[in-house]
Amino acid sequence: MTGPQWMDEEAGPVVRPFALTGGRTRSSGEKLDLIAMVTATGASPAVGAGLGPEQRRILEITRHGASVADIASEVDLPLGVVRVLLGDLLDLGLVAVRAPGKVAPLPSERILKEVINGLRAL
Amino acid sequence: MAFAPSEEPVALKILVAGGFGVGKTTLVGAISEIRPLRTEEVLSDRGVGVDDTDGVEGKTTTTVAMDFGRITIREGLVVYLFGTPGQERFWFMWDELSYGALGAVVLADTRRLTDCFPSIDYFEQRGTPFIVAVNCFDGADRHEPDDVRIALDLDPDVPVLLCDVRRRASAKVVLVTLVEHALKMLTAAQR
Ligand SMILES: Nc1nc2c(ncn2[C@@H]2O[C@H](COP(=O)(O)OP(=O)(O)OP(=O)(O)O)[C@@H](O)[C@H]2O)c(=O)[nH]1
Ligand SMILES: [Mg+2]
Numbered sequence: 001m002t003g004p005q006w007m008d009e010e011a012g013p014v015v016r017p018f019a020l021t022g023g024r025t026r027s028s029g030e031k032l033d034l035i036a037m038v039t040a041t042g043a044s045p046a047v048g049a050g051l052g053p054e055q056r057r058i059l060e061i062t063r064h065g066a067s068v069a070d071i072a073s074e075v076d077l078p079l080g081v082v083r084v085l086l087g088d089l090l091d092l093g094l095v096a097v098r099a100p101g102k103v104a105p106l107p108s109e110r111i112l113k114e115v116i117n118g119l120r121a122l
Numbered sequence: 123m124a125f126a127p128s129e130e131p132v133a134l135k136i137l138v139a140g141g142f143g144v145g146k147t148t149l150v151g152a153i154s155e156i157r158p159l160r161t162e163e164v165l166s167d168r169g170v171g172v173d174d175t176d177g178v179e180g181k182t183t184t185t186v187a188m189d190f191g192r193i194t195i196r197e198g199l200v201v202y203l204f205g206t207p208g209q210e211r212f213w214f215m216w217d218e219l220s221y222g223a224l225g226a227v228v229l230a231d232t233r234r235l236t237d238c239f240p241s242i243d244y245f246e247q248r249g250t251p252f253i254v255a256v257n258c259f260d261g262a263d264r265h266e267p268d269d270v271r272i273a274l275d276l277d278p279d280v281p282v283l284l285c286d287v288r289r290r291a292s293a294k295v296v297l298v299t300l301v302e303h304a305l306k307m308l309t310a311a312q313r
Contacts, residue, residue: 033218033221033222034135034202034204034218034219035133035134035135035202035222037131037133065131067133067200067202069159069190069202069204070192072159072160073157073158073159073190076158076160077160078160078161078162078185079159079160079161079162080161080162081162098130100133100135100222106308107132107134107224107308109305109308109309111132111134111199112224112301112304112305112308113305114195114196114199115134115195115199115201115301116298116301116302116305118193118195118196118199119193119195119201119294119297119298119301120294120298122153122193122290122294
């Protein structure tokens, strides 16, 4: 399974993380924004859905909602791989995704003022 | 002003840009807990010596680490910070990163001011609110913000400030300046 590796000076080792996704690099999760919010729907996976341990872990992490970036960081897999795994979960109806721009394209004045005050108080 | 605890969670995205080694990672780390986040760069013709024929659609990727930090303002309101590696070959990430971003901090080093031109051009073109934060390295001549503004040919309404990104207090001022600027642009657009 592990492909050949060589070192790229600036970027680290060449890896084949897409082995986890059966070699697929595209799925319905392809366009998921980094800060799109993913929440497990709570539906139980159909028998034979064939979820891998990474996908089960994602369902756990998203029980109360987590962003795509949070998930990738938490499972410690590259973003592209996480997007493919999420795409499968999405197709299976196991997670729901809320795109950040869908609800409000721009944050409200009230939210921004809250952020400014929150940052000052850090 | 009524507080509505049941409203949908809000996630905001702030970018940290600038040339190679200008202090992007240091800034993100000074103000938030840095967490590992990797993305992949597709090596098309560059993968010399790599066998790319075993079922991965001919794609070979190398992973690229990004700076990723989060600041929880309150439950349901989170600010995400993203910094990209400085080298130009990583520009492929920028469209994705800047999509829907609240704004960007462009870090500048007065010893290599031109390094931040590509970032400034990029955000100007996309209409992303940005500020220029001059990271004061030890031993570098101090420049007044107005000199930097002229040297970079910036719009008069783009905030320019001096900072030391190793200091949390300074990093805080940088972010507050950006969000205030974004707020100003937002209210101006609504008029
Ligand atoms: N003296 C001084 N050193 C700094 C300052 N900011 C960063 N440094 C140092 O400069 C070096 C580069 O900083 P980084 O934060 O890694 O820069 P970067 O922009 O993330 O670099 P790349 O990701 O490689 O483009 C580190 O060794 C920092 O400790 C500063 O304000 N003053
Ligand atoms: Mg860095």
